[in-house]
Amino acid sequence: MLKNAVSCRDVVVVRGDREVLHGVGFDLRAGSVTGLLGPSGCGKTTLIRAIVGLQARVSGSVSVLGSPAGSAGLRGRIGYVTQEPSVYGDLTVTENLRFFAAVLGAESDDVQRVVDAVDLRSHADVRVDQLSGGQQSRASLAAALLGSPELLVLDEPTVGLDPVLRRDLWELFHRLADEGATLLVSSHVMDEAARCDRLLLMRDGELLADETPGDLLESAGTDDLEQAFLTLIERKAEAR
Numbered sequence: 001m002l003k004n005a006v007s008c009r010d011v012v013v014v015r016g017d018r019e020v021l022h023g024v025g026f027d028l029r030a031g032s033v034t035g036l037l038g039p040s041g042c043g044k045t046t047l048i049r050a051i052v053g054l055q056a057r058v059s060g061s062v063s064v065l066g067s068p069a070g071s072a073g074l075r076g077r078i079g080y081v082t083q084e085p086s087v088y089g090d091l092t093v094t095e096n097l098r099f100f101a102a103v104l105g106a107e108s109d110d111v112q113r114v115v116d117a118v119d120l121r122s123h124a125d126v127r128v129d130q131l132s133g134g135q136q137s138r139a140s141l142a143a144a145l146l147g148s149p150e151l152l153v154l155d156e157p158t159v160g161l162d163p164v165l166r167r168d169l170w171e172l173f174h175r176l177a178d179e180g181a182t183l184l185v186s187s188h189v190m191d192e193a194a195r196c197d198r199l200l201l202m203r204d205g206e207l208l209a210d211e212t213p214g215d216l217l218e219s220a221g222t223d224d225l226e227q228a229f230l231t232l233i234e235r236k237a238e239a240r
């Protein structure tokens with residue numbers, strides 16, 4: 001098994017006429033849950049798109065499961081959930097998942113497994129356009145879990161979910177990691193950071209920290225992750 005599922009070195013991305021990532025480098029250890037945190041517009045989605053191979057104008061190196069990001073062989077090995085629902089509104093949850101399972105070549109009993117995993121059993125036969133926003137997000141997540149991908153990249157998967165569901169989903173993320181999957185989960189919400197094995201903190205297209213939550217708190221001398229992030233920003237500004 002690879003030690004690192006993802007390795008990024010000196011990643012620079014230009015979007016429009018602006019450089020939005022300015023030389024980002026880090027590794028994602030296989031079998032871990034890493035949180036990608038930072039304010040709106042700091043470049044989280046851009047970095048995620050570079051990892052899943054969808055971002056144009058990327059320089060530096062992005063290696064995913066031992067291959068360059070975007071390699072054809074990676075397609076079935078990565079599950080990617082965007083901020084937009086990625087399932088069809090006019091199909092039921094089960095119909096969507098059967099369709100995606102067929103496209104991916106996943107076993108048909110995998111559909112039941114992923115419906116259970118995201119706790120959508122009671123709505124499995126409801127059309128997606130009749131589900132709440134949080135239920136639609138869970139349907140998209142279920143589609144990404146089909147075929148048990150080795151790398152799961154989730155862009156704000158818990159937005160709009162209640163605390164009980166968020167807790168359940170984080171438990172699911174750790175269960176998947178215990179089974180060997182690697183997860184990168186972006187979030188705005190600092191209280192989710194504590195649930196990660198490791199944190200990547202971004203600001204203005206740069207990585208401010210790549211640490212465990214415990215180390216981050218210790219180095220900032222606080223027991224509050226939000227405060228730790230602010231302390232890091234202040235230190236960075238002073239160092240300039």
Ligand SMILES: Nc1ncnc2c1ncn2[C@@H]1O[C@H](COP(=O)(O)OP(=O)(O)OP(=O)(O)O)[C@@H](O)[C@H]1O
Nearest residue numbers: 015016020038039040041042043044045046047188
């Ligand atoms: N299609 C685009 N063309 C040009 N610039 C873009 C495009 N999409 C995003 N950007 C810019 O790239 C930068 C990073 O955006 P990105 O979507 O990666 O941020 P983010 O951290 O994911 O934000 P959020 O948390 O709000 O989703 C922003 O300054 C944004 O304005």
